[in-house]
Amino acid sequence: MSEDSWALSVDQQEAKAPALKHLNTKQKKTNSNVVPGDGEPGDEPGPADQSLLHKMIRRSLVRNRNEVEVLQRDPNSPLYSVKSFEDLRLKPELLNGVYSMGFNRPSRIQENALPMMLAQPPLNLIAQAQSGTGKTAAFSLAMLSHVDPANKWPQCLCISPTYELALQIGQVIEQMGKFCPDVELAYAIRGNRMERGTKLQQQIVIGTPGTVLDWCMKYKFIDPKKITMFVLDEADVMIATQGHRDQSFRIHRQLTKDCQMLLFSATFEESVWGFAKKVIPDPNIIRLKREEETLDTIKQYYVVCKEEEDKFTALCNLYGGITIAQAIIFCRTRKTAAWLTVNLMKEGHQVALLSGELAVEQRAAVIERYRNGKEKVLVTTNVCSRGIDVEQVSLVVNFDLPEDIDGNADNETYLHRIGRTGRFGKRGYAVSMVDSEHGMDILHQIETHFNRRIPKLDPSDPAEMEKEFNS
Template sequence: IGILDITAELLDRNPNKDSGSVDMDDGQGDKAELAEQSLLNKLIHRSLVINQNQVEVMQADPSSPLFSVKTFEELRLKPELLEGVYSMGFNRPSRIQESALPLMLAQPLQNLIAQSQSGTGKTAAFCLAMLSHVNPANQWTQCLCVAPTYELALQTGQVIEQMGKFCPDVKLAYAVRGTKAVRGSRLQEHIVVGTPGTVLDWCTKYKMIDPKKISIFVLDEADVMINMQGHRDQSIRIHRQLSEDCQMLLFSATFEDSVLQFAKRVVPDPNIIKLKREEETLDTIKQFYVVCSGKEDKFNSLCNLYGCLTIAQTVIFCHTRKMASWLAASLTTEGHQVALLSGEMMVDQRAAVIERFRNGKEKVLVSTNVCSRGIDVAQVTLVVNFDLPVNMKGDADNETYLHRIGRSGRFGKRGFAVNMVDSEEDMVVLKQIEEHFGRKITKLDTSELEQMEMLLK
C-alpha cells in the first residue's frame, strides 16, 4: 500500500501527547483515560482473545436471511487480499467476524453497529471491509475511518498496511495533526484514517476530500469518541456531509445509553451485532480480607501470604503511584521479581511491562488502576488489593473491584483475592462490597499459617 508521507515532526513527537491523559499527583488516584485504555488493549492483544461467547445479531430487516461464515474463503475475497489476511495469522474468522463480515461486504451496502471487547477482531473486520470495497482505478478517497486519537488512528492504519500489503494499487493516507495538507489539492489515496478534527478540516477547510464520494465511513472507538471534548460534534459534522447511500460502520467496546444515542444520530437503520457478555462471576475466586495496622503491617501480611501459597503470578493494586513505587521497591528488596505499572508511563511502556509479565519475566505486577481492565493472563492466581478501590466520595468502587479481582480465576481456573484493611473506613468499604455482590468475604489471619493453609486450599 502506498502511504502519504507523515512529517518528521509527527513521528518524533511524544506519542501520548494527544491521548487525553490526565497527570495526577501522588495524592490522587491514578486512573487511565479511556483513549489510553483502548490503545493499551490494542497493543497487548497481539492475537485474538479466545472467546466462547455467542454473537447476538439484530438485523435492520428481520425478514432478510442471516448469513455467517466459518472461513475467509466463503467471503470470496480478492486473492491478494485473502493472502494478506492469512499472512497476518488469521486462520479463520473470530466470533464477531463470522456475522459482521457478510453484512459489511453485502450488496447493496448495509449499515452496522458492532460492539465487542478488545482483541476480538473488530479492527481487522472493518479494515478488510474497506480494502474489499476500494476500486483502485478511481483516484479519490473512497473509505474514511475516524478514530479518537493519533495513536489509535495509527494502530488502525498499520492493520490496513499489513492486510493490504499484497494490494500495491491501494493507497492509504493519515489525516492526523502534523500531516501536510495542501488547500484545494484532491487526495488520490483510496483510504484515509484520521482523527475527527483533521478529517473535518480536510473535508471542509482544505477540500482535499470530497465527502460525497465516500462509500464507507467507519467510526471506531465510539465509546471513547463521545467522551472526548469536541470529537462527538466533529464526527457528526463529518457525517452530515456524506451521501445518503454511504455505508456507515460504527464500532464500540461498550454499549451504554450514551453510545446508543450517539449511534442513532450517525447510523440510520443499522444492523446491530454484539458479543453476549459472559456472566461476571466470582464463583471461581475465593475472597479474603486481612486486618492490618498500616502499610508496613500490610507488607508483612503479604510476605506471610507468599510463605504458604504456591503462586504462579500475582497482581497487586495500589491507589497511588507513590504507594505502588514503595511497595515494588520493598518487594524487590525481599527478592521478588517485580514489575511496576502506573499512569505516568507512556502507553507503549505499559504494554512492554505487561508483555514481560505475561511471558513470566516477572512474577509480581504492582499496579495502579491503569491495568484493572482488559488484561488476560492465564497464570495469575492471586490478586491483592493493597488499597481498596474507592470512588471520589470514598465509597466502594464496585466495578473497579470486580475488574481487579477478575484478573485471577481467568478461563475457569481457581483464583484468590485478598483485601488489605487498615482503618474503620476500609471496613465500611469492604462491607459495601459484600452487600453489592451478595457474598461474604472471609477474614484471614496471615500470622496463623495452619488457618491460611486450610482456607487457601
C-alpha cells in the same frame, strides 16, 4: 492547539505535497498523560492512552476469546459467525495479507462482525470491542474488501479520536493490504498538507475528526457523497474529547443514507449508546457479555489488617501459603506501589512496577515482560485495571480497595481489577485487604452491589488457606 483542532492555512503552507500513501512511522511519537502528584485517584491514564496501550500489548487475536452476544435487527437473517477467514470468501490477495500478519483464525468479535460488515446489501453495525480484540483488523479487512480499486476517489472513511490511534489503524490497513497494490491509503491527520484544489485519489482515508471535517467541508479534498463505508472507531474516547462529538456529527451529516455505517466502542454507557443511535441507523448490535458473569470462576476473599505493614505481612503469608502462577497487586497511590515493590523484592520476589507516570511505550514493555513470565508479580495502580489478559494470572490482590471521588466503592474498577484473574475459564482468586471501618464499609458496598458474600480469610492459618483455595 489540540491535535484535531489544527487547521491548515493553505496560503501559509511551507510545503505542498499530495496525501501520503505511506507515512514514515519512525517519526511517530506517543503522548502519555503524565499525572502529577502521588498517584491519588486519577492515576489511570486517559481513555486515548489506555486504548493505545491495549493496541500495543494485545497483538494475538487468538488469545482473546471474549464472549459476545449478537442482537441482529432481523432475527431471520441468514448471517452466521465464521470460524475461519476462508469462510468469508475473501479475495486471495486479502487472504494472503491476513495470514502474512500471523492471524490464523478469527477472534470472537471477528467471527460475528465480519459476516455483517461484508454482507450484501450492506448492513450497519454497532459493536462493543476492547482495543486488541481484533476489531481494527476486522473493519480494516471490511474496508479493503469494500473498495473498488478502479475508482480513484475516497470510498471508505474511518475516523479515530487521536493522531496516534489513527496511525495504528493505518498500519494495520497497510500491512493487510500489501498485496493489493491498486488500493491506496491517505492520512487525514495533522501535518499532512494538501495543495489547494487537490482531490484525493486514495480509496481509503483514515483521520481524526477535525482534520477530516476540514478536508470534507473547508478544502473539499474529499467528496463525502462518494463515501460508501464510514467507520467511527473508539466512540467512547471520541465523545470524551472536547469537540470530537460535534465534529463526528457534522461529518456524519455529509454522508448519504446509503453509506454503510460501522461504530466501535470499548464501553456501552448511556452516553455512548445515545451517541451511537444518532449516528448509526437501523443497526445490528454486537456487545460483550457482562463481565459479572465471569465472577463465577473467581473466588473472592477479604483479609482484616490494622495497618500497611500488616497488609504486607498478610500478603507474604498469602503468597507463601498457596501455589500462584502470577499475581497482580493493585494499590491506590504510586507511593504505596513503589514501597510495596521494594519490600517484595527484598523478600526475593520477581516484581514489576506499573504506574501512570510511565509513557505508554514503557507501560507496554512492562506488561509484555510480565506476560512473558519475566516477572511473577505485577504491582500497579489503576493503569492495569481494564482489559489486559494474561492467562497465567491466578491471584489478584486489592492492597487498597478502589474508591470513587466521593469515598464510596468504585464497583466498576473492582470488577475490572478482579477480572484480570479467572480468565479463559480457569479458576482465579481475588483477595482484598481491609484496614479500617471505612474499608469494611467499602467491602460491604461491593458485596451489596454484586449480591455476593465475600468471606473472611486468615492468611496466618495455612490450614484454612489450603482448605479455602482447594475447595
